[in-house]
Amino acid sequence: MRRVSRIAVAGVASAALALSVSACGGTSSDAAGDGKSKGVGIAYDVGGQGDQSFNDAATAGMHQAEKEFGYKGEAIEPKDGESDADKTQRLVSMAKQGYNPVVGVGYAYAPAVKEAAAKYPKVTFGIVDDATIKAKNVAALVFSEQEASYLAGVAAAKATKTKHVGFVGGVDVPLIHKFEAGFAQGVKDTDPKVKVERQYLTETAEEGGFTSPDKGKAAAEAQIEKGADVVYHASGLSGQGVIEAAAKAKKWAIGVDSDQYEQKPLAAYKSHILTSATKDVAKAVFNLAKSVQDGKPTTGVVRGDLKSGEVALSESNPEFAKNSEIQDAVKKAREGIVSGKIKVQDKP
Numbered sequence: 001m002r003r004v005s006r007i008a009v010a011g012v013a014s015a016a017l018a019l020s021v022s023a024c025g026g027t028s029s030d031a032a033g034d035g036k037s038k039g040v041g042i043a044y045d046v047g048g049q050g051d052q053s054f055n056d057a058a059t060a061g062m063h064q065a066e067k068e069f070g071y072k073g074e075a076i077e078p079k080d081g082e083s084d085a086d087k088t089q090r091l092v093s094m095a096k097q098g099y100n101p102v103v104g105v106g107y108a109y110a111p112a113v114k115e116a117a118a119k120y121p122k123v124t125f126g127i128v129d130d131a132t133i134k135a136k137n138v139a140a141l142v143f144s145e146q147e148a149s150y151l152a153g154v155a156a157a158k159a160t161k162t163k164h165v166g167f168v169g170g171v172d173v174p175l176i177h178k179f180e181a182g183f184a185q186g187v188k189d190t191d192p193k194v195k196v197e198r199q200y201l202t203e204t205a206e207e208g209g210f211t212s213p214d215k216g217k218a219a220a221e222a223q224i225e226k227g228a229d230v231v232y233h234a235s236g237l238s239g240q241g242v243i244e245a246a247a248k249a250k251k252w253a254i255g256v257d258s259d260q261y262e263q264k265p266l267a268a269y270k271s272h273i274l275t276s277a278t279k280d281v282a283k284a285v286f287n288l289a290k291s292v293q294d295g296k297p298t299t300g301v302v303r304g305d306l307k308s309g310e311v312a313l314s315e316s317n318p319e320f321a322k323n324s325e326i327q328d329a330v331k332k333a334r335e336g337i338v339s340g341k342i343k344v345q346d347k348p
Contacts, residue, residue, distance in 0.1 A: 009341040039073035040065050040289045041099030043090045045106030045128075047210055047237045048077045050265070053257040054128060054236075054281045058105045061285025068286075069293050074099060081206070087112035095120040101139070101288050101297070103128065105281075107175055108205065113138060121182070124297040126288045128281055129175055131301050139298050141284040144305035145175075146182030146346045147337050149232070151306075151313040152254050153186020154333045155275055156230040157194045158326045159252055160173035166197040166223035167240050168216060170235030171209035174347075176200070179234035179256070181345045189342075190329060197223040198348075201238055210236035217241030224249045230274065232256070240266065247272035257281070275320045280310040307338045 040062045044055045061072040074097075076090055089105065091112055094102045103126035103264035104113045110130045114181060117125045117135045124137050131140040152229065156165045167183050169176040184196050199219045202209035209215070218239035220231045232254040233242040239256060246253035255276030260266055266273065284304060291298040304310025315321045336342035 012056035037069075037071065037292055038098035039071040040075065040285065041102040042075035042089075042285075043087065043102070043104045043109065044075060044077050045096070045108060046078055046205055049075065051237045053239070054217050054279070055105055057130065057258050057279075058103060058285050061282035061289070064282065064286045065289035067123040069289070076345075084111040088115045091116035091125065092119055095123040095125075100124055101126050101292050103141075103285055103288065106130075107173075119165045123286065124292050124299065126285065128284070137297070137299060139288055139289065140301045141281070142301060142303050142346075143311050144303065145234075145277070145279060145311060146178040146344045147306045148185035148311035148313060149179045149182030149234075149278065150326055150334055150337065150342070150344045151330050152232050152275065152277040152345030153183040153188075154190045154328050154329050155313065155320070156183070156232060156252075156254060157190035158312040158323075158329050159274055160194055160230050162227050163191070163193050164195045164197070164227040164229065165251050166220065166228035166231040168219045168223070168231060168233040168235055168239075169198070169200040170202070170238050172200040172203050177348055178346045179232075181348045183232050184348065185345050186333065189333075194319070195227075197226060197228050199223065201235060208238075210238055212238050213241035213244070215241065217245045220245035220253075230254065232277070243269050243273060244286045246276075255314075259316050261314060261316040270317070271319075274317060277313055278312050278315045280304060280312075283310060306334060
């Protein structure tokens, strides 16, 4: 989900950007990938570092690779109003400097990854949340978000006292539809009498759907005013506002992507974060880095789901972990999904 304009957090971002113009003229003859990797290169989606979501998770995967392989990675922030050409420059610059793999965080990087991968066929590129690129050196790091969202719906249906819950999506796009679809199905399958409020903050990412806590707060407040006492968000940084609104109203929030109960910026509200529907972007990034380090780069579609353990429902909140009714229902639903008995929809 998505950003604020900041400069790189690891490595020398200014050098990366300074090289970007000449890098765009690179060819496979001067491409990185001939020798040892300099480290993992991360190109952030909007929201950037500190989004308490998948940008931070990608960073964690990079840091794990740094520790394991003894090198230094680099993570670069996006810019406001940037074009696909800007994204391409960022990826090409890191590839030219010797970073491998180079990972674009978010579906918005699809055109840039496609172009950069063609310029540098010896470098492995990864892209999170997109599976549209068909190239021999691209790994699509995608997840069955609808499965974890289904479990979030089960938990919400069991936790609500008003028979009324809410969903807040950051941007009205197919990726976020998966979260909505799974959540609504999980609620309905658990208790058809529970009403689900649904709202998307914006039509496009450029309007701030993933980066506006104020929009998230207003949406959650409206749903709570209508009677919702559990609100699930899939809205990146905007979710901070959702969680704040739920906490102030003494209702439940359900986090997304990372275990938001454990995140320091949300510590003041953690007692009202029931659980989080997580996806292990950190593991996906690290595994991609390991495959490159082992000399057998992973490419193609790499999907994380409930069966692989790469999407899940967090249990950090003791109130959630000790609630036997919720736990039993979630366990039963998880087993049903993994066995194939429950087919989770990925469209509302």
